[in-house]
Structure formats: C-alpha cells, structure tokens
Amino acid sequence: MSDGRMIFEREREDLAGIVKLIFARKLTNVAGGNFSFLAEKDNKEYIIMTPTMMSEAYLGDLSASQILVVDMETREVISGVGSLTREINMHQAVYQTNPKIKAVLHAHAPNAMFWATSGLPMPNLTEATQKVGPVPVMKFAPNCSEELAEITSTYIRENDLPVPHMLLLDSHGVLINATGDTGMMAIHKALSILDTVEWNAEIAYKQAIFQALGITDFFHSKGEDIATLDDLKANEAIYNRAKVAAGGD
Template sequence: MSDGRMIFERERQDMANIIKVIFQRKNTNVAGGNFSFKTTDENGKEYIIMTPTMMSEAYLGEVSPAQVLVVEPHTRRIIDGVGSLTREINMHEAVYDANPEIKAVLHAHAPNAMFWATTGLPMPNLTEATQKVGPVPVMDFEPNCSEELAALTSGYIKMNDLPLPHMLLLDSHGVLINAKGATGSEAIHKALQILDTAEWNAEIAYKQAVFQALGITDGFYSKGKKVGTLEELKNKVSIYNKAKIAAGGD
C-alpha cells in the first residue's frame, strides 16, 4: 500500500475487469484458465500481474482487484494480493522467457477453440479480424500445469520464432494467446480481443469444414479467396490467409 492505495491498483482493477468480461462472454469455464501481464514500478523493476488460482471454480469470475496477484518473476514471490498462485505460473514464465517482447499471456478454455484443440488439427484461420494471428497450430498433449507443457509451448515459440501476436491450441486443454504492446495492460487487451474474435473464427471454420464434407463448397474461403481444402486440413496443414493485411484497423 502507498498513500492508502494498493500497489499497481489500476493494473489490478483492469485485470479484475478482464476476468469478468471473459466469464460473461463464456470464453472460459469453471475448470480454469489464467491470465497475466508484465508491469514495472517507478524504478523499472519488473513484476507480473496475474490471476489467482481458483478464480474460476471458487470465485466464478468475480475477482476483486485485491485478489489479483503481484508476482516477482522467477522467485514466484507474491508481493501483494490475497489469492494463491496458480501452478501454471511455470508456463507463463517460460513463455515470457521465450520472447522478451511478450507482455501478456492469456490461457483460457474457450469452447469453440477447444473443439479444434481436441481434434489435433490446426484451426483454419479465416476471418479478417483474426488474420494478423496467422497460423493456429495445435500442440502435442502434455498434462495441464506440468513442466512438460511449459517446455513444449515455450520451446515451440523459440524454435519457430513466432511473430506477435500468436495463438496456440493446447491439446484437450485450451488456448494460449501471447501478445506484445507498449505496456502489459495494452498487450492483455490485445490478447482479449484475439480470444473473442478467435471464438467466432473457430465456429466459422467448423461450419466451413462441414459445408465441404457435404459437398456444398470446395474449400476453405477467406476474404473472397480459397485458402485451403479439407484434405490439407486432414494432413494437418495450417490453413490461413497469407495475403497482405490491408491498412486500417488494429
């Protein structure tokens, strides 16, 4: 506390609002999810603003700013916040270490994206709003909260030098969205926007796949162009619109 105010009060209020929005939009469930973003104090020391464990099951998405955690990176020491630290901090830290430009990590159990995550197939990326995300691959299965999952995701990011923002599907577990920004708060809002628009894309991609299976269409279409086929999807080819993104918008 400083002058009667919580440390990083504005950032923690922002995170509490984001938690509520994600639950209201049904972009995660009571089985979990965890979100974080980086911030710095007046001396330039870095901290992680992170959701507490049990935010879903115990609190049903109604988390106060005081429950949002301020965590010291790598020591995992809670500087402030009344909640407990999720075991999935290991994946968040590994992702931040994989690319210093990443300012926000958002892991959620969005239902339509999880459909694709359980198939073992990359999700076709077809909408204009999600084009900047590029390919949406699915990772091999590793148990949630495990060091193996942390190593798998961070290793994939480093090995493929993934541009930001990007989105990964965690087999049978959910989505992982990583973003950059001038601040961690800006980055987490970008990640939230991707989570929301990717849910629409996930349903659209599923319906386009059904239309192909029924013989109504001959491929996946995005912005008026055929960008892939069902056979390519079966062979785990990442299908997305590779055309230059038009100027305007985010």
C-alpha cells in the first residue's frame, strides 16, 4: 500500500465490479471463469486478475482486495487476498503472443457454451458482433493445462488474429482477447464483446433451427444470405465479410 491505498486500487475496484456484473447477467457460472488485464507501474507490467474460486466459493461477489496483482514475468502475486488460478497459464501465454492484447476474458456464457460443446464454429450474424470476425472452436485440452495455453496461443500467433477476437474452448467456455489505450479500457471492450456475442450465439442457434425445419434456406446477416447448414457442417467461418459496421449506436 501507499498512503493507505492499495496498489492499483482503482483498477482492482473496476475488475471487482465487472465480476459482479458478469454474474448478475449470467454470463458465467459457478464452474469457473477468470478475467484479467494489464497495468503498468514504474515501467513494469503487471496482470490484474481474478483469484481462483471466484465463482464456486464467492459467487462473483469479490472485493477489490481479492483481485490479484501478478508479476507478468514470474507469476508472483504482488498483492491480493486470494490465490492465483491455474488458468494463469492461458492468460500469460495469450499476452505473450501479441503486445496489442491488453485484456483476457474467459467465461462460461451459456449460449456460447452451446457452440463450444458442438465442435462447430459459431455463425457470427449480428451487426454488433461483426468486428469480432470468425468464432472458431479450439482443439480440446483440459482446463487450466499448459496444453490448453499452448493450443490457444499458437492458434492466435499462427493465424495472426486481429484484436479483438473470440475463441471457443471445446467443452469449456469462451476466450475473448481485447485491446485498448489501457488495460481497463480493454477489459471493458472484452465485456462488451462477451455480452453481444452471447446474444449472437442464441440468434445463430435459432437460425440453424429454422434452416433445419425448412423455414429458411440460409444464415442471414445484414441484408444478405451468407451461408447454409452445409457450410456450418464443413466448419466454415460464417460471418458477413462484405460490410463493416459503422460502430456506435
């Protein structure tokens, strides 16, 4: 502490608030989820991160003091009441793939989890989510494992993914990586993506059902028929490449 204040107090208060909001909106569950963003002090980089058991033990009701400050290089907990989640493997690996990534959000949003467990890429259909681009499913690896960290970071690097982007973790959840002028701005962008893509996940599921029932013939996005169920079964990335959203409301 300095002058009676916690290190990165404002940042930790902000992340604690985001955790509560995500739980209130049912965008993750007691099985897990973990969120982090980067912050700098004295020319050194730190990860501001949720602690282990934030879901199961605390149901997302965290105080700022429970948010951890983690040394980016050594994974040492510099400040915070809780313990470090083993999912630090994935967060650290993702940050090291691209310096533009300043926030990593992993959650168990229910409709997105449907697509993550299907083994199929999520059709990205709504105007608000087009900036995320394709939403592919990663190969399965156990949660918290170094293998999962390697799979996700290698995919980001080898495909030179633009930021922001979203990946589906097979049978596990969603991974959103975002950027911004600061880590705090980036985690708010990731939160926005989590919320809007969760709506898109339900819409994509319902469009698939309409096709299967013969009510429609295509996935439809922004005035265009863009793909079919056969494209989905072939694991093709489904999103409207022709038009870019203007942004904003």
